[in-house]
Amino acid sequence: MDKQLLAMLVCPLCKGKLAYDREAGELVCRYDGLAYPVNDGIPVMLPDEARAIDVDEKLPPSSGAEG
Numbered sequence: 001m002d003k004q005l006l007a008m009l010v011c012p013l014c015k016g017k018l019a020y021d022r023e024a025g026e027l028v029c030r031y032d033g034l035a036y037p038v039n040d041g042i043p044v045m046l047p048d049e050a051r052a053i054d055v056d057e058k059l060p061p062s063s064g065a066e067g
């Protein structure tokens with residue numbers, strides 16, 4: 001997953017920043033609690049293709065200082 005590409009990606013629903021879950025190979029929106037699949041390195045930014053997640057369990061450690 002290209003970091004520059006990742007930095008450009010935002011959630012199509014809330015326009016929020018996404019977190020990449022390398023283990024699951026998914027892009028996670030913590031705001032909507034959705035995980036977008038990444039197929040062969042290509043993010044599928046379709047809400048219909050995303051799956052609902054448990055944000056509390058899924059949230060990766062934050063490296064930012066937001067909030």
Ligand SMILES: [Zn+2]
Binds near residue numbers: 015
């Ligand atoms: Zn979102």
